[in-house]
Amino acid sequence: QSNLPKELSEKYMITKKIGVGVCGEVKLAFERATCKKVALKTINKKDFPASVGTATRSAEREIQILQKIDHPCLIKTKDFFQTDDSYYIFLELMEGGELFDRVKSKQQIKEPIAKLYFYQMLKAVEYLHNNGIIHRDLKPENVLLSSHDDVCVIKITDFNQSKILEESALMRTLCGTPTYLAPEVFTDAVTVGYSRAVDAWSLGVVLFVCLAGYPPFYPDARIGLSVSDQITQGIYTFIPSKWDGISDDAKDVVKKLLRVDPNVRLTIEEALQHPWLMDEAMKETAEGIMYPKDSRDADGTADSGDATVASTGKRSREDEEE
Numbered sequence: 001q002s003n004l005p006k007e008l009s010e011k012y013m014i015t016k017k018i019g020v021g022v023c024g025e026v027k028l029a030f031e032r033a034t035c036k037k038v039a040l041k042t043i044n045k046k047d048f049p050a051s052v053g054t055a056t057r058s059a060e061r062e063i064q065i066l067q068k069i070d071h072p073c074l075i076k077t078k079d080f081f082q083t084d085d086s087y088y089i090f091l092e093l094m095e096g097g098e099l100f101d102r103v104k105s106k107q108q109i110k111e112p113i114a115k116l117y118f119y120q121m122l123k124a125v126e127y128l129h130n131n132g133i134i135h136r137d138l139k140p141e142n143v144l145l146s147s148h149d150d151v152c153v154i155k156i157t158d159f160n161q162s163k164i165l166e167e168s169a170l171m172r173t174l175c176g177t178p179t180y181l182a183p184e185v186f187t188d189a190v191t192v193g194y195s196r197a198v199d200a201w202s203l204g205v206v207l208f209v210c211l212a213g214y215p216p217f218y219p220d221a222r223i224g225l226s227v228s229d230q231i232t233q234g235i236y237t238f239i240p241s242k243w244d245g246i247s248d249d250a251k252d253v254v255k256k257l258l259r260v261d262p263n264v265r266l267t268i269e270e271a272l273q274h275p276w277l278m279d280e281a282m283k284e285t286a287e288g289i290m291y292p293k294d295s296r297d298a299d300g301t302a303d304s305g306d307a308t309v310a311s312t313g314k315r316s317r318e319d320e321e322e
């Protein structure tokens, strides 16, 4: 901790490493004033895309996204420091660690639990898309679990690859009178704007891995086909020994998310309407842990019932309208 910023060391005590990410690491920290446990993610600036220019821009964009997003299934930053070579991001503790390790240790996640996690991922990505953000790097390593229990809140993290959808020149062009506009501008326009479909595909792969314990696309899955060929041709196998106990509805969601053509691939909201997710008990459990009724604050007093019920009711209505 030698070159930590002074104000950081004054505010937090950094202790052991709790997770080793592909870029940087995660440590357990204590806020000195409250003794509350927090997670510290250190990101080395050199880990951002090559040239310094884009590195700082992409890093600043990510930090901007991290500080702007507000959803129970998206990681929330609690504090932020930076030095010449690193970013120090303080986050809520996610003691269940990465979904990647949970799937590895359990081989397969039980279908009802996989559905609970998948529903939360859909709600988180629905929020991102409604706010013009595409994650573009959804994978089990970037899904964190709040506890070691099966029933727990999941939070999506790592917005390094994410993209903010801006009003494009093409959108402005299509608003004007197209007197002199070439036909291909209209035909090309049809396919633009499907970039959010990449997140739906990735969630399909994550769901496949959670349910079956192996990925749909991997080297030697199909002799003579590279992983990218398997993906571009949408070739994967439901190995019977792994999929026999899994419902047809679950398989149907996976099939419709792993459609090669983004124009026909299930969107996030279509996935939320799929019969597999039409499970009131699961949704009740999910909403209950995502929006806990008596979230106790520092002095342990619960929020007044009516206020939280109202806010919970309001939130879920808003959530539906989102």
Ligand SMILES: N=C(N)N/N=C1\CCCc2cc(NC(=O)c3cc4cccc([N+](=O)[O-])c4[nH]3)ccc21
Binding pocket: 018, 019, 020, 021, 023, 026, 039, 041, 043, 062, 066, 075, 089, 091, 092, 093, 094, 095, 096, 097, 098, 144, 157, 158, 159, 160
């Ligand atoms: N790379 C990038 N540009 N942005 N990445 C980011 C953006 C900043 C937030 C962020 C957080 C994490 N990860 C955790 O928080 C975390 C992992 C983990 C493992 C075990 C236990 C706990 N825990 O008990 O808390 C854990 N917390 C990984 C990547 C990123």
